[in-house]
Amino acid sequence: QSVLTQPASVSGSPGQSITISCTGTSSDIGGQKHVSWYQQHPGKAPRLMIYDVSNRPSGASNRFSGSKSGNTASLTISGLQAEDEAHYYCCSYTTTNTHVVFGGGTQLTVL
């Protein structure tokens, strides 16, 4: 049972936009700016796509954006492409003793 709650799956057609939500508590997402998002293709290591809620690391596509409202963070992917099909995980720093917590992951299918 993951601490952060994500939808198990989302889907969209090429060119469309999708949003993945990630819900936590005031101990993590609601009280922190250190929220990150990771993309994971099958058999590969996760890749950082967003850090500190809405910042993109060097090399990450500007089609990826992040936001936060209350205890829920969101990842939006615009102009969907086939290569975006992957699992996406949210992560937040937490004031509990586990340092960081992850969501259970969301499978994005590009139709």
Add this chain to the structure above:
Amino acid sequence: QVQLQESGPGLVKPSQTLSLTCTVSGGSISSGGYYWSWIRQHPGKGLEWIGYIYHTGNTYSNPSLKSRLNLSVDTSKNQFSLKLSSVTAADTAVYYCAREDSSSWSLDSWGQGTLVTVSS
């Protein structure tokens, strides 16, 4: 561009100790501002943060694993290591090492991961 690579046995017997090493290249493990972390992923499941170590040797571990976990660093070899004792089948997972940026607590570079199976 920093790169990380895990190494260690892919099969460990129950009750024994799982040992992995992460070799860092393209950057110094002693550079400030980064912690060196371990994360695991059970088959078909999500990610679990295991713990981190700083180049000074300071560590922080997931409370659920702390009693069985030992993290160490060898700055001369640019490596850090994980030892998890008294393993069971529940410890079967892909183990990743990663660099954690202390300014954002994000994992910005990852190793490719190594599958460790606990079985007799």
